[in-house]
Each structure stands twice: as structure tokens, then as C-alpha cells.
Amino acid sequence: GGSLKEVLAKKIPQEREKMLGIKCLHGDKKLGEIKVSNVMGGQRGLLLLMCDTSYVDPNKGIFYRGIPLKEVCAKLPRTQKGSKEGTPEGAFYLLTAGKMPNKKQAKAVTTEWQKRGKLPDYCFKLLDSMDKRVHPMAQFCAASAALNPESKFVEAYNKGAKKPKYWEYIYEDSMNLCAFLPTVASVIYCNIFKGGKGNRKLDSSKDWSDNFCNMMGYKDSGFVDLMRLYLILHADHESGNVSAHTTQLVGSALSDPYLSFSAGMCGLAGPLHGLANQEVLVWLDKLVAAIGCEPSDEQILKFINDTLKSGRVVPGYGHAVLRQTDPRFSLQNAFAMKNCKNDPGVKLVTRLWKLIPKVLKELGKVANPYPNVDAHSGVLLQHYGMNEMKYYTVLFGVSRALGVLPQLIWARALGAPIERPKSFTTDFLCKFLSKS
Numbered sequence: 001g002g003s004l005k006e007v008l009a010k011k012i013p014q015e016r017e018k019m020l021g022i023k024c025l026h027g028d029k030k031l032g033e034i035k036v037s038n039v040m041g042g043q044r045g046l047l048l049l050m051c052d053t054s055y056v057d058p059n060k061g062i063f064y065r066g067i068p069l070k071e072v073c074a075k076l077p078r079t080q081k082g083s084k085e086g087t088p089e090g091a092f093y094l095l096t097a098g099k100m101p102n103k104k105q106a107k108a109v110t111t112e113w114q115k116r117g118k119l120p121d122y123c124f125k126l127l128d129s130m131d132k133r134v135h136p137m138a139q140f141c142a143a144s145a146a147l148n149p150e151s152k153f154v155e156a157y158n159k160g161a162k163k164p165k166y167w168e169y170i171y172e173d174s175m176n177l178c179a180f181l182p183t184v185a186s187v188i189y190c191n192i193f194k195g196g197k198g199n200r201k202l203d204s205s206k207d208w209s210d211n212f213c214n215m216m217g218y219k220d221s222g223f224v225d226l227m228r229l230y231l232i233l234h235a236d237h238e239s240g241n242v243s244a245h246t247t248q249l250v251g252s253a254l255s256d257p258y259l260s261f262s263a264g265m266c267g268l269a270g271p272l273h274g275l276a277n278q279e280v281l282v283w284l285d286k287l288v289a290a291i292g293c294e295p296s297d298e299q300i301l302k303f304i305n306d307t308l309k310s311g312r313v314v315p316g317y318g319h320a321v322l323r324q325t326d327p328r329f330s331l332q333n334a335f336a337m338k339n340c341k342n343d344p345g346v347k348l349v350t351r352l353w354k355l356i357p358k359v360l361k362e363l364g365k366v367a368n369p370y371p372n373v374d375a376h377s378g379v380l381l382q383h384y385g386m387n388e389m390k391y392y393t394v395l396f397g398v399s400r401a402l403g404v405l406p407q408l409i410w411a412r413a414l415g416a417p418i419e420r421p422k423s424f425t426t427d428f429l430c431k432f433l434s435k436s
């Protein structure tokens with residue numbers, strides 16, 4: 001059989017054996033040393049986590065299951081009539097199974113999510129009762145956690161399911177959660193920004209992205225294709241980032257996927273993580289207000305220097321790992337060049353790409369002067385009329401499910417234990433240092 005679950009059922013025993021072998025044969029080998037600065041610096045630079053769904057190479061960019069992101073986008077099967085993009089469902093298959101799906105396999109995920117997507121009434125009630133001042137991300141986290149009565153894992157665990165079987169229930173929960181997310185996210189959007197109006201029913205002729213856009217009130221097929229691309233690009237980024245790692249950490253306590261994902265999303269809501277995409281638009285709005293939509297190079301350079309002089313960073317530029325233009329930026333720009341190259345925001349972002357790296361390089365301290373994913377996403381969403389910046393991180397969150405949930409399935413499949421790093425007191429450190 002070729003269903004995703006069957007592919008997993010075949011692959012998991014092999015991977016288990018491989019891991020066990022590595023652990024038995026090489027468990028004592030050293031991967032590096034721990035410096036005080038690593039510990040005091042947010043664990044930066046330590047090889048502490050294993051993650052096979054994706055990998056970020058400083059120079060070569062982002063890989064999903066070993067395939068460069070650009071190639072992922074090019075090769076994902078086009079399952080929707082008239083669409084020029086692959087589907088996020090296909091990306092989920094790739095990240096979970098470790099293999100590029102064929103058209104039938106990608107389509108099968110779409111069909112499964114249509115079937116599983118009927119959101120329980122109590123979740124609608126919860127969302128409808130939310131005060132509009134509760135941030136869209138806080139609503140998203142609350143609803144994700146509140147879906148936990150749906151958990152097949154909890155049910156099986158309480159009935160005494162055995163550890164080697166855990167992944168099957170985590171898989172079921174992950175599939176159901178993905179299926180629920182477009183409805184959850186679109187209800188939040190419509191409740192906050194459209195006075196509660198909007199369609200709440202999944203249409204079985206539409207894929208995951210099309211249903212999501214449709215329920216938010218967007219019918220333009222160009223916007224749906226943008227959403228497909230957006231949801232593919234933001235899905236996975238190794239396992240050390242805050243949202244992925246939090247999901248893993250909470251999942252390691254055997255909290256169910258609804259709770260684990262919700263915890264990860266609480267982290268995504270921070271301004272140093274998922275919230276950064278709205279900062280870029282705020283800055284671009286200021287730029288346009290100060291020097292207009294088609295400023296000269298000199299005017300732009302002066303504006304950038306003023307930003308830096310005021311002690312602020314240029315938002316959308318730089319990265320903790322990447323040392324080249326973020327492929328997610330390039331892929332969005334390629335989409336923009338094909339679909340809306342005359343949009344004033346797109347033109348401005350494209351011009352800035354030519355100007356900002358030079359300025360940042362001259363500072364001499366910026367490790368990566370090139371644009372990241374957030375430098376582009378906002379102007380594209382605005383092109384199609386989605387102006388509610390406060391909502392953008394929810395789109396990121398819906399996408400991130402496609403990465404962190406496969407990571408969770410695999411963690412249980414491989415029997416990853418509860419995470420529990422050891423901490424030490426400052427006193428201990430001082431005594432240790434005085435001896436060394």
C-alpha cells in the first residue's frame with residue numbers, strides 16, 4: 001500500500017533499528033564541547049538536537065528531507081486544476097514520509113484532510129466567545145489546546161497503549177489537527193476583522209489552501225496560489241527554533257499533539273520569532289510615508305542610515321544561521337515577478353534587496369546582510385488585499401504545523417525520551433571556574 005500511514009509503518013522499524021545501532025555502537029563518541037558562552041548564549045552553536053525533516057545550511061539554504069527548497073517547490077505535484085503551485089499537503093507528505101509524493105499520494109492527503117476537517121461545535125463556541133482584544137495568535141493557541149478532547153493519543157494512552165504504538169495515535173491526531181487548522185484560523189480572521197461573517201464549511205472540491213482562503217473570504221485564484229506557496233515555505237526550519245523546539249519539548253512529556261502544538265504556537269507569537277513579519281510592513285509604511293512610493297536610491301540610502309542611526313535594526317534582513325539571501329525570500333520574489341511585478345510594494349522590496357545588503361556590509365558587524373523570509377511576505381499578502389498585519393503570524397502558524405507535527409510523529413516513532421537538561425547554580429559555576 002502507498003498511503004502515508006502505510007509508508008510510515010514500513011519505514012519506522014528500519015529507522016528504529018538504525019538509531020538503536022548508532023546508539024549502541026557510538027553512544028560514547030563526542031560531538032563537541034560545551035563552553036560557558038554556549039550555556040549563557042541561548043545554547044547557540046551546540047549540536048544538541050536531531051532532526052531529519054529539514055536542515056538549514058548557512059550557504060546552501062533550506063532543505064526539506066535533503067531537497068533544496070527551490071527544488072521542493074518545483075517538484076511538488078500540481079494536484080489542483082489551474083494551479084501553478086504544489087500543495088502544502090504534498091509538503092506534509094514529503095516532511096513526514098521523507099520522500100517526494102507522487103500526484104496520487106499528495107492528493108490523498110488533501111482528501112484525508114477534507115474528510116477529517118469538521119471542527120467540533122465546542123471549538124466554534126470557544127472562538128465566538130473570545131473578546132476581540134485577544135490577539136489572533138492567543139486565540140489560535142487557545143483553540144489548538146482546547147481541541148484536546150479529540151486526541152486519539154490520550155484515549156489510547158489511558159487504555160494502556162504500548163510505547164511502540166504511540167506514533168500511530170500521534171499520527172492520527174496530527175492529521176486531524178492539520179485538517180482543523182484552516183477552519184480555526186479563518187474563524188479567528190472573520191471574527192476579528194469581518195464582524196463574524198464568513199463561510200465555515202469545508203468544500204470537498206477545494207484543497208487545504210483553497211478552503212482556508214475561501215473561508216476567510218478570498219476567492220482570487222492568485223491569492224490561493226500565493227497561500228499554497230506561503231504555507232509550503234514557512235512549514236519547517238530544523239528543530240532548534242522556538243516553535244519547533246517547544247512543540248518537541250512539550251510532546252516529550254507525552255502531552256498530546258494539540259497541547260504540544262499550542263505550546264509551540266505560544267512561542268511563535270513572540271516578536272523575535274513569528275511576529276517579525278509585521279515589523280517589516282510597519283517599517284515599509286514609515287519609509288513610504290517619509291519619502292514616497294518611488295524614492296531615489298539616495299533617499300532610500302538616507303532612510304536606511306537614519307534607521308540604523310536611531311539604534312534600530314533593518315527588519316527583514318539578517319539571520320541567525322543563513323549567510324545568503326533566504327531561499328524563502330527568493331521564491332516569494334520569483335512568485336511576485338510572475339504574478340504582480342508592478343505592485344508598488346513588490347517593486348520597493350525588490351529595489352531594497354539591491355540596496356540594503358551594501359549598507360549592512362559596510363557596518364562590518366552584520367553576519368548576514370541579506371534579506372530573510374519576512375522581508376517579502378507582507379507586500380505579497382497586501383497585494384491581494386490582506387492588510388491585517390496583526391493576523392500574519394497565524395498564517396505562519398498554520399504552515400508551521402506541517403513541520404512540527406511530522407517532527408512529533410517521528411520523535412514518538414523513535415521513542416525519544418522526555419527532555420530534561422541539567423541546570424546548575426551560579427555558585428556551582430563560580431566554584432568550578434575557580435578550580436579550572
Ligand code: AMX
Pocket residue numbers: 272273274276308312313314315316317318319320321360365366367368372373374
Ligand atoms: N540591521 C541592523 N543591524 C543588524 C541587522 C540588521 N538587519 N542584523 C544584524 N545586525 C547587527 C546586530 O544587531 C548585531 O549588532 P550588535 O553587536 O551591535 O548587537 C550584529 O549585527 C551582529 O548580529 P548577527 O550575528 O548578524 O545577527 P544575530 O544572529 O544575532 O541575529 C537576527 C539575527 C535575525 C535577529 C538579526 O539579524 C536581526 O535583528 N535582524 C532584523 C530583524 C529580523 O529581520 N528578524 C526576523 C528574522 C527572521 C526569522 O527568523 N523570522
